[in-house]
Amino acid sequence: MFGKIKSLRELFEIELGYAYDCEKKLVEKGLPGMIENAGSSELRAALEHHLQETRTHVTRLERVFSSIGIEPRTESNAVLGELTSAAKDSVSHTEDSLLRDAALIVNGNFVEHYEIALYGSLAAFAKSLGFQDAAQLLNQTLAEEKKADAKLSEIGETLLANQAGRRQTAGAGN
Numbered sequence: 001m002f003g004k005i006k007s008l009r010e011l012f013e014i015e016l017g018y019a020y021d022c023e024k025k026l027v028e029k030g031l032p033g034m035i036e037n038a039g040s041s042e043l044r045a046a047l048e049h050h051l052q053e054t055r056t057h058v059t060r061l062e063r064v065f066s067s068i069g070i071e072p073r074t075e076s077n078a079v080l081g082e083l084t085s086a087a088k089d090s091v092s093h094t095e096d097s098l099l100r101d102a103a104l105i106v107n108g109n110f111v112e113h114y115e116i117a118l119y120g121s122l123a124a125f126a127k128s129l130g131f132q133d134a135a136q137l138l139n140q141t142l143a144e145e146k147k148a149d150a151k152l153s154e155i156g157e158t159l160l161a162n163q164a165g166r167r168q169t170a171g172a173g174n
Contacts, residue, residue: 008125009129011125012122012126012129013070014075015125016122018075018080019061019118019122020058020061020073021080022077022080022115022118023054023061024058025077025080025084026051026111027051027054030084031050031054032051033091034047035047035048035051037104038100038104039098039100039101040155042158042159043155050148050151057144060140064131064133064134067131068129068134079114080114083107083110083111083114087103087104087108090103090107091103091104102160105153105156105159108152109149109152112149112152115145116142116145119141122138123135126138
């Protein structure tokens with residue numbers, strides 16, 4: 001762990017390392033695992049699209065590090081570890097494809113909300129520190145994370161509405 005954080009710059013660099021760790025882990029294992037377990041083609045396509053975006057987020061974070069004059073480095077991200085563990089538990093305990101997709105979506109939303117909070121803070125810190133290029137890059141990623149969160153929610157609503165419609169149709173035949 002760290003000693004006492006003494007400056008906004010130090011806090012910014014630590015949190016930037018958390019973001020870098022998060023994105024790299026999502027590219028390596030998190031998103032590929034979700035894609036593999038997704039039953040819906042729409043969910044799978046959205047996750048595949050976000051995997052490509054996340055690869056861009058890694059590169060963009062490397063540009064942020066460079067723009068502030070430090071080498072890219074990860075800081076072990078316990079928050080992401082907990083979220084990933086919860087997602088694995090949800091998926092492993094869910095056999096029905098629709099329910100598994102719902103579990104993937106809620107866990108994906110958890111990760112997106114964490115990233116939205118992280119990138120929002122990082123962008124504000126960068127702006128306060130006078131790192132305008134970094135702030136612009138971080139805001140770009142923040143906007144993409146918000147879109148990914150909204151897309152997951154939209155897919156979840158569609159899947160659940162379709163399931164409800166199937167139940168009503170099945171019930172009408174009795």
